Amino acid sequence: MSSHDHDDGHSHYDSPLSRRRRSEMELRAMALEAALVEKGLVATDAIDEMVEYMEQRIGPHHGARVVARAWTDPEFKQRLLDDGTAAIAELGISGPEGNVRVVENTADVHNLVVCTLCSCYPWPLLGLPPIWYKSFAYRSRAVAEPRAVLKEFGVELPAEVEIRVWDSSAEVRYLVLPQRPSNTDDLTDDELAGLVTRDSMIGTGILH
Amino acid sequence: MDGAHDLGGMQGFGPVRTPDGELEFHELWELRAQVVGLLSGMARRPAIEALDPGEYLTSSYYVRWLRAAEQEAVRSGRIESADLDRWRQVFAEDPDARPPVASDPAMVDFIRHLGPHVHGDVEAAKFALGERVRVRRMRPEGHHRCPRYLRGVVGEVERVCGADSVPGVRDEAEPVYTVRFTSDDLFGPREDEPPYVLLIDLWERYLEQP
Numbered sequence: 001m002s003s004h005d006h007d008d009g010h011s012h013y014d015s016p017l018s019r020r021r022r023s024e025m026e027l028r029a030m031a032l033e034a035a036l037v038e039k040g041l042v043a044t045d046a047i048d049e050m051v052e053y054m055e056q057r058i059g060p061h062h063g064a065r066v067v068a069r070a071w072t073d074p075e076f077k078q079r080l081l082d083d084g085t086a087a088i089a090e091l092g093i094s095g096p097e098g099n100v101r102v103v104e105n106t107a108d109v110h111n112l113v114v115c116t117l118c119s120c121y122p123w124p125l126l127g128l129p130p131i132w133y134k135s136f137a138y139r140s141r142a143v144a145e146p147r148a149v150l151k152e153f154g155v156e157l158p159a160e161v162e163i164r165v166w167d168s169s170a171e172v173r174y175l176v177l178p179q180r181p182s183n184t185d186d187l188t189d190d191e192l193a194g195l196v197t198r199d200s201m202i203g204t205g206i207l208h
Numbered sequence: 209m210d211g212a213h214d215l216g217g218m219q220g221f222g223p224v225r226t227p228d229g230e231l232e233f234h235e236l237w238e239l240r241a242q243v244v245g246l247l248s249g250m251a252r253r254p255a256i257e258a259l260d261p262g263e264y265l266t267s268s269y270y271v272r273w274l275r276a277a278e279q280e281a282v283r284s285g286r287i288e289s290a291d292l293d294r295w296r297q298v299f300a301e302d303p304d305a306r307p308p309v310a311s312d313p314a315m316v317d318f319i320r321h322l323g324p325h326v327h328g329d330v331e332a333a334k335f336a337l338g339e340r341v342r343v344r345r346m347r348p349e350g351h352h353r354c355p356r357y358l359r360g361v362v363g364e365v366e367r368v369c370g371a372d373s374v375p376g377v378r379d380e381a382e383p384v385y386t387v388r389f390t391s392d393d394l395f396g397p398r399e400d401e402p403p404y405v406l407l408i409d410l411w412e413r414y415l416e417q418p
Contacts, residue, residue, distance in 0.1 A: 035287045037309070
């Protein structure tokens with residue numbers, strides 16, 4: 001989604017489509033920014049800074065780095081499970097929506113994260129949530145029929161595995177520590193991080 | 209308030225996976241509108257939850273942010289709806305028109321140093337680890353974070369998260385607990401969905417002794 005240029009502060013309104021004909025919602029978004037800037041209620045460079053942060057500086061590669069480190073460093077893993085926020089800060093990862101608790105998948109337990117009231121998500125570790133995470137279908141169903149939802153993601157777990165659904169509706173953000181795939185003993189941390197998918201850190205995916 | 213945003217447990221929204229479901233956003237204005245709403249303070253959770261339920265349920269994620277910010281900006285008297293109409297007209301008529309530009313270096317610096325939310329220490333917790341608690345039945349007027357599907361259900365305290373300011377209430381902090389529920393207690397036993405566990409963080413005032 002971020003292939004467009006960031007050559008000036010207004011590139012977010014400059015899609016080829018919008019040059020031909022701006023949509024009604026785009027016109028209203030531009031009008032809202034213009035009116036708020038005009039009244040001194042928000043500044044252009046602050047908007048640009050935050051957009052750049054959300055679009056470019058956060059993302060699931062940070063979460064993957066944390067997971068890979070936890071797989072190869074048992075002491076780090078323990079610190080991560082004890083105090084997620086402090087442990088990810090060791091790797092230089094911090095920021096808004098980053099008060100983190102990490103929950104571990106094992107052979108007996110599978111964790112799944114949702115926010116039923118809005119779309120709370122651990123931004124510094126995973127970036128912006130995908131559209132399905134914000135959908136009414138996921139928000140309504142994950143707490144009521146997690147196995148049916150997981151099946152739609154191609155995840156079918158043995159009946160004896162305990163599913164734990166985390167409705168992250170307060171100020172803690174949850175990250176799933178997925179199980180390490182087998183036959184990965186000789187991989188480096190970077191190579192391991194490359195195996196970790198975003199969905200495996202939400203709980204809608206497992207790693208093979 | 210118990211609004212249309214409180215979706216946990218509802219039925220009828222169809223499958224989760226959709227063809228464009230992997231995207232973060234569709235159009236370039238969307239993320240920018242969310243940021244404008246966030247930074248101006250116009251699109252906070254209470255404003256989004258105050259949208260008309262019909263509008264909430266028929267609008268996309270970013271349209272909800274945009275509509276909430278518009279409504280809050282006008283409702284609070286910060287801008288007039290005539291300002292929005294005037295600017296909309298400018299951009300509709302002139303494809304080269306852009307919003308005015310302003311600079312706030314202190315705010316840029318503030319954004320660069322934003323940190324995580326921090327919980328305070330709990331001085332006196334009403335409930336202990338492992339204690340059984342029931343989610344109160346309530347009809348809250350203002351902003352809150354207590355989903356409807358939990359009301360009246362008994363769970364068990366799994367963790368004390370820390371002290372945190374109460375949503376919708378100014379200058380009051382109290383303990384927040386992670387509470388563990390069983391699917392049987394929440395939705396009753398079902399053949400097609402084997403038992404599972406649900407955990408959620410709840411402010412102390414949402415809980416009572418069963």
